[in-house]
Amino acid sequence: MVRADSPIFFLNNSTQKGKTPVHKLMFIFAFAVATLFACKEEVKKTETPAPKALPPPPPPAAAKAEPVIGEYTLTFFQSPSLESFIQEGAKLPEELVNLGRMLYYEARLSRAHDISCNTCHELANFGVDGKALSAGHKGQLGDRSSPTVYNSSIQFVQFWDGRAKTVEEQALGPITNPVEMAMPEDGKLVIATLASMPEYVEAFKKAFPGEANPISMDNVGKAIGAFERRLITPTRFHKFLAGDQTALTEEEQRGLETFHQVGCTSCHGGPGVGGTSFQKLGALKPWPELHDKGLGAITQKEEDDYKFKAPILLNIAKTAPYGHDGKMATLEEAVRMMAEYQLDKKVTEEEVKYIVSFLNALTGEIPTDFIKMPQLPKSTAKTPKPSKK
Numbered sequence: 001m002v003r004a005d006s007p008i009f010f011l012n013n014s015t016q017k018g019k020t021p022v023h024k025l026m027f028i029f030a031f032a033v034a035t036l037f038a039c040k041e042e043v044k045k046t047e048t049p050a051p052k053a054l055p056p057p058p059p060p061a062a063a064k065a066e067p068v069i070g071e072y073t074l075t076f077f078q079s080p081s082l083e084s085f086i087q088e089g090a091k092l093p094e095e096l097v098n099l100g101r102m103l104y105y106e107a108r109l110s111r112a113h114d115i116s117c118n119t120c121h122e123l124a125n126f127g128v129d130g131k132a133l134s135a136g137h138k139g140q141l142g143d144r145s146s147p148t149v150y151n152s153s154i155q156f157v158q159f160w161d162g163r164a165k166t167v168e169e170q171a172l173g174p175i176t177n178p179v180e181m182a183m184p185e186d187g188k189l190v191i192a193t194l195a196s197m198p199e200y201v202e203a204f205k206k207a208f209p210g211e212a213n214p215i216s217m218d219n220v221g222k223a224i225g226a227f228e229r230r231l232i233t234p235t236r237f238h239k240f241l242a243g244d245q246t247a248l249t250e251e252e253q254r255g256l257e258t259f260h261q262v263g264c265t266s267c268h269g270g271p272g273v274g275g276t277s278f279q280k281l282g283a284l285k286p287w288p289e290l291h292d293k294g295l296g297a298i299t300q301k302e303e304d305d306y307k308f309k310a311p312i313l314l315n316i317a318k319t320a321p322y323g324h325d326g327k328m329a330t331l332e333e334a335v336r337m338m339a340e341y342q343l344d345k346k347v348t349e350e351e352v353k354y355i356v357s358f359l360n361a362l363t364g365e366i367p368t369d370f371i372k373m374p375q376l377p378k379s380t381a382k383t384p385k386p387s388k389k
């Protein structure tokens, strides 16, 4: 149960004690929101904000009132709210989403007809394969760990290095990536494969009404992206943010407080508890054995070297191992590494325990019915044959 003196009663408490009048708090609140938006803009423009570019610590007046989890923090995780993404997703046409679901499970989008999106991002397994590195075409390993596709669409960019902006754009990457699904770059084989099955021809027509050539690579991306935009998993934390103070246990609330106090919120904020900025890995202390240059390899700018997207942390308890290379095995290890190298802090065992209990509260529910694998069309005589080469 929540105690009356629990930090989340910040507003009530402080007014009772006459420390900070409500109107003043409202002002701070508005200021915080404005600052947050200003920062977001900045992130988009430069794409490489320093760690400090994220919302500043609570303004002095709030700091005086002491509790860490006040309205400020709550707003910080809700601008915009996860609910707003759910509402956007709900507006997408069913025909488009249904086609996206078929394509998501479609192994014939791979050269050997043996790998679909679901191979590396298992929907029944919180959108991951649970491996440090995933095996693609002919068992080849990529050099990065597969992130979850759940809630991925709400992030400011896709991939660890942000090289795709949207899930629609991202979806085309793996299909023609030689170590993933390995289809030829020009997309012709993908289109010939889909066009060989009357059910797909029909499904594309319905999903893209009025288009002269509905079966195109762009539309494959749009359909898969639409399906992914429905893969949003609200958690108990979001219930808590919406005002249900019983949604988190006291330990989890303390975990949230510790998460904020230690400084994790300087990089992991927004409705996904991350996915809003690039950050240098090893921000305050060189990250051990880091070879991947991340964003720097894309932009070829030295100041971007070793920057990665600070990822969303929703369902994090279910998506081990952690990090772009899958080298952190457990949540405890990830928390300690983050504190040490991103914040130059040694956290106590107790702090780790509290933070991990908060992270455990970020697990949502798998939408079992929505993700059911649909009946896929049978290949026809015209369907191109798989190739093991």
Ligand code: HEC
Binding pocket: 104, 115, 116, 117, 118, 119, 120, 121, 134, 135, 136, 137, 142, 144, 145, 146, 147, 148, 149, 152, 155, 157, 158, 159, 160, 161, 167, 170, 171, 172, 174, 175, 179, 180, 181, 224, 311
């Ligand atoms: C062989 C394994 C593999 C297959 C197949 C695969 N992916 Fe991925 N996926 C990955 C890996 C690894 C990454 C991270 C790569 C990186 O960041 O450079 C990734 C990244 C992503 C991301 C970005 C998530 C984020 O948080 O940045 C999305 C979304 C995604 N994949 C969706 C898909 C879709 C849709 C398909 C099917 C068209 C697909 N993937 C097929 C392994 C795979």
Ligand code: HEC
Binding pocket: 051, 147, 160, 259, 262, 263, 264, 265, 266, 267, 268, 278, 279, 280, 281, 283, 307, 308, 309, 310, 311, 312, 313, 316, 319, 321, 322, 323, 324, 325, 331, 334, 335, 338, 339, 342, 343, 355
């Ligand atoms: C200076 C920015 C920064 C700070 C502060 C920070 N993180 Fe991170 N976090 C990142 C980045 C960047 C990554 C991606 C790591 C990678 O690419 O290997 C990450 C990754 C993670 C992961 C692994 C996510 C995954 O999907 O594999 C967890 C868990 C995590 N952070 C938790 C925390 C916690 C807990 C704190 C506070 C103790 C914290 N972070 C502080 C930037 C930060």
